[in-house]
Amino acid sequence: MSKELTTRAEDYSKWYNDLVVKADLADHSAVRGCMVIKPHGYAIWENIQQTLDKMFKDTGHVNAYFPLFIPKSLFEAEEKNAEGFAKECAVVTHYRLKTNPNDKTKLIVDPEAKLEEELIVRPTSEAIIWNTYKGWIQSYRDLPLLINQWANVVRWEMRTRLFLRTAEFLWQEGHTAHATKEEAIIETKQMLDVYADFVENWMAVPVVKGVKTANERFAGADDTYCIEALMQDGKALQAGTSHFLGQNFAKAFDVKFVTKENKQEFVWATSWGVSTRLMGALIMSHSDDNGLVIPPKLAPNQVVIIPIYKGDEGLAKVNEVALQIKSKLNAKGISVKYDNRDTQRPGWKFAEYELKGVPVRIAIGERDLANGTVEVARRDTLSKETVSIDGIDSLIEKLLVDIQTNLLERAKQRTQNLTTKVNSYEEFKKVLDEKTGFVLAHWDGSSETEEKIKEETKATIRCIPLNNEQEVGVCIYSGKPSTQRVLFARAY
């Protein structure tokens, strides 16, 4: 069968690439590093978007849209931010093409249409947004400003991988403005909690909440909070970040407000984002050698029904029962695809929907009809059972909840098994190489040590976990005193 995947054991990285393309999630494009998100992948992303969008609105945020382009002079205003992104910026320099005088069928960039000031394709929108906020914020009455944007951004990455790291990606970026530091910090943490809630309870991916070290902080932030997840191969993936930006952007763009006490003060800021990278986390957390496994809460089709029959008369009989079951399931709010195409055989369809990750498959044969039963298969465990058609809607409803729970529990168990406390640098390196996963180790708090460990082992500090246990110890690298363990891993 042409759709067969490389197995995870053979080559995890190739398994991922194969799966993304063969399960029709995304594809490479003619543009270096840019992907095409295919309909099946986009349908999952739409479910992610809709769920998050509701969570953002429930926490008081509204959506808006800011320009794709940032004039260079605005882009460079917040120096750390500019420096952090300068090396991966796509730059628009011209606004017109013209016919090539040497070949009338070709176009060339019109040298007379050079922009006076270059435009940066947004890698993130703090600069253009804070330049806009300057006009919107005068008084404490205008605060807080709680705005989110769904958009595409471009970061010119040299090594790209579908969903995980692409030159263009889709994301949401929240940008809020507050009258006080305290309020901005509360917002930063609130959005981290929203992300953790979503990733655990919808994507079924357990996360560690934490704060980044200075080295790993977002360029322009005073503090970066993050959620870190562990994939099946023991590598970590940063699933979302929420930044406390202090007054850095307010100062760079001169955004002040008049307080209740009639004083002028700089505004406090946060920004937070998740991207199509979440698709990578979802895929790598749950899928297996047969293909994709989608958590029921995010599956475009939660159930697929496949008829097994001979001839038109047989199909007519199965159709009737299948459509009854479909309508019962729809009435429970369950999304169902009934695939009675006659161009493909049942075996092909079984493999196809396994590959595409549909959580539950119902197969209905002519013999089943006589018995009043159907075969129900769950994608997560690949187990099958024959069940009565009576009460199938309640059974499937419960099964979808079970699958969602099982996926989270399985991933939690894996993460727990792959989280190791170590007390020496030797042990640290051994665990990274042999067991992989999260490694909890003492660190002296210096950027220098962090960088040396990274150089020597490719492991980074993923975060300092929130509510971290305080414990006296010594840095595994420098032997200097330490008060807590931090979370190391090799990461995507």
Place this chain on the structure above:
Amino acid sequence: MSKELTTRAEDYSKWYNDLVVKADLADHSAVRGCMVIKPHGYAIWENIQQTLDKMFKDTGHVNAYFPLFIPKSLFEAEEKNAEGFAKECAVVTHYRLKTNPNDKTKLIVDPEAKLEEELIVRPTSEAIIWNTYKGWIQSYRDLPLLINQWANVVRWEMRTRLFLRTAEFLWQEGHTAHATKEEAIIETKQMLDVYADFVENWMAVPVVKGVKTANERFAGADDTYCIEALMQDGKALQAGTSHFLGQNFAKAFDVKFVTKENKQEFVWATSWGVSTRLMGALIMSHSDDNGLVIPPKLAPNQVVIIPIYKGDEGLAKVNEVALQIKSKLNAKGISVKYDNRDTQRPGWKFAEYELKGVPVRIAIGERDLANGTVEVARRDTLSKETVSIDGIDSLIEKLLVDIQTNLLERAKQRTQNLTTKVNSYEEFKKVLDEKTGFVLAHWDGSSETEEKIKEETKATIRCIPLNNEQEVGVCIYSGKPSTQRVLFARAY
């Protein structure tokens, strides 16, 4: 009051610009020709998106996402399309910035990071999509391909106006692939009908469906169908287009399929789109000198409740009743904002929600409470009445339907009054200058005549209406024979 608008009679164009900014719909940005869509404007756009997205899915389409950038060599493959858009293309030429050696706080484009091939920021996506479809389509079994994309596009316009014509805008673009010419034409017309249905029945804007002349056709299309609407100032606005692309893109990108009869044939194509320009049509169709008027079906808040009270005790009493009314309305699926902020007076709030176009306002005073009544005001007619709180939910539900109907009827009446049949060029020019609106006139069918009329009067042929009455006549310009009248107007 600082928010007062220029009146339409004074200066229609200034009224529009004032309204868009003051009603918090959109704002100019630091990037030439690009707008910021503000939260209130974006909330309306989200309702437009959600409604259309459902209509697309109900007609069998799925969403996907294709790259923002198009390599120049792909862009120029379909020559007419390339020629049509070449003069308004933003071009990415570099992928990195670096520190300015003469001023460490500034950045410059890194000359060493020049792209081998320039990238065009998509003005429309036929080229990148058909280049992708080449890999997706092999057999008749892969057809039809019914895909839509929600995206931003960039067309470097020299004269821009918020929503109506901006360098960057948001839109959806459908791109479908079919095995036969007939099927592609049916799709083209189906999507025109979907657009007409949406614009008339959700936006309450009546449209004329028609087909463009060769001059006004989309670059690369064999036929362009359109819906044309008439604004309050008698100018036309193209609200949506649906293109039959023939085999032009299939030939440019060599997209062939194997038919059931095992022959190789080129694929047939359509594309269709509507954009944030629809916001301009919505605003200019219904709004008045007090501000925006939003059709209830697209209003982010369909009802606003404003309390009128003295002191905290008064507010507490009104709050109780207001929240009861709100929850009754919510139960009917009506969206309600209760504005009991104590920072603004009722008069200010009345003006504010009038400006922002909320369809229905309910004012509740302490005296009303004793009588069991409230004051209900409708935004479309500005009329008010005192009604009993009993049964208010059914009354408001009906009122919202009435307002939606009234807006459409009012706009239909206006369009009818401003549609004039003329039989001479003198009359044609007089109507354009004095009465304005749609002008139905005989035309000889030549591009030459069409261009001369455009040059001399600034009027263009908006479309040849579908199911047009056939009538013997002579061209108003050339005197040559004609078989039907076509629809002329000055247009946005």
